[in-house]
Amino acid sequence: MADQALPLERVVRPSSADDDVFRAEHIAKRFGPITALRDVNLHLRKGEVLALLGDNGAGKTTLIKIICGFQKQDSGTMWLKGEPYAPKSVLDARAHGIDTVYQDLALVDELSVYHNMFLRRERVLRPIPFLNNVLMRREARKALDEIGIHIPSIHAPVARLSGGQRQAIAVARTVSSDADILLLDEPLAAMGAKEGGMILDLIGRLKEQGEVSIIMILHNYAHVFAACDRVSLITDGVVSLDKPTSETSVEELNEIVVEEYRRARQAVMAGELEAEAPQDAGE
Numbered sequence: 256m257a258d259q260a261l262p263l264e265r266v267v268r269p270s271s272a273d274d275d276v277f278r279a280e281h282i283a284k285r286f287g288p289i290t291a292l293r294d295v296n297l298h299l300r301k302g303e304v305l306a307l308l309g310d311n312g313a314g315k316t317t318l319i320k321i322i323c324g325f326q327k328q329d330s331g332t333m334w335l336k337g338e339p340y341a342p343k344s345v346l347d348a349r350a351h352g353i354d355t356v357y358q359d360l361a362l363v364d365e366l367s368v369y370h371n372m373f374l375r376r377e378r379v380l381r382p383i384p385f386l387n388n389v390l391m392r393r394e395a396r397k398a399l400d401e402i403g404i405h406i407p408s409i410h411a412p413v414a415r416l417s418g419g420q421r422q423a424i425a426v427a428r429t430v431s432s433d434a435d436i437l438l439l440d441e442p443l444a445a446m447g448a449k450e451g452g453m454i455l456d457l458i459g460r461l462k463e464q465g466e467v468s469i470i471m472i473l474h475n476y477a478h479v480f481a482a483c484d485r486v487s488l489i490t491d492g493v494v495s496l497d498k499p500t501s502e503t504s505v506e507e508l509n510e511i512v513v514e515e516y517r518r519a520r521q522a523v524m525a526g527e528l529e530a531e532a533p534q535d536a537g538e
Contacts, residue, residue, distance in 0.1 A: 280333075308479065358472075366412060
């Protein structure tokens with residue numbers, strides 16, 4: 256095993272298109288001794304739906320958090336609509352037109368559906384800054400109806416709702432924000448088939464309109480090929496594949512993941528043999 260060559264690592268190099276709205280090059284991020292991202296290169300075209308795939312711990316959510324301003328990369332550069340992009344916070348990223356549905360949904364259980372829909376973006380009356388609850392209720396109901404998700408009462412606290420309904424609220428909140436780029440971290444994870452189908456239909460409508468660009472973390476390959484224009488696969492902190500969905504397949508994606516497991520396993524075994532070698536020589 257020690258003499259067996261390790262499979263060569265696949266690393267997608269920086270690339271771009273004329274209609275890119277976002278680009279990231281050589282993004283790296285460490286958390287103490289843990290390296291989450293090593294050298295990520297990614298771009299997103301106007302009106303495109305990009306699937307971001309990878310195993311647990313590959314670095315997908317870390318990348319989303321960097322793009323949305325929640326975390327700052329250790330190295331690397333980002334551009335938004337051709338201009339350097341370095342968000343100071345989530346609110347700063349939102350002001351630049353990037354909004355996010357987080358994996359934990361970022362909902363407050365004690366607040367009503369419509370108050371969660373406008374969390375940190377509340378509508379207020381003028382000149383006295385009281386909450387405009389009437390307007391928020393009306394806009395919340397409209398946003399949910401447009402997605403096609405039925406929630407009987409928008410007055411109810413979200414703690415009483417199902418996981419799929421909570422996910423729908425988070426998606427509706429982001430879609431209704433008039434953002435140019437949407438970042439969706441596993442938007443279908445807690446949904447049933449019917450609710451998930453409605454979200455996929457919504458993403459299809461947004462894609463047809465061509466105004467909003469979407470990066471979507473997914474695990475279900477069926478959803479990838481049903482909703483996405485292109486796929487980027489992250490393995491071990493780098494993008495190892497970047498292709499239009501029409502030019503790849505489930506078999507190719509699986510083979511790359513299996514190859515990465517094989518490469519990582521062989522590297523571990525080679526290290527173990529090297530660690531044992533001095534002891535054997537001494538005996």
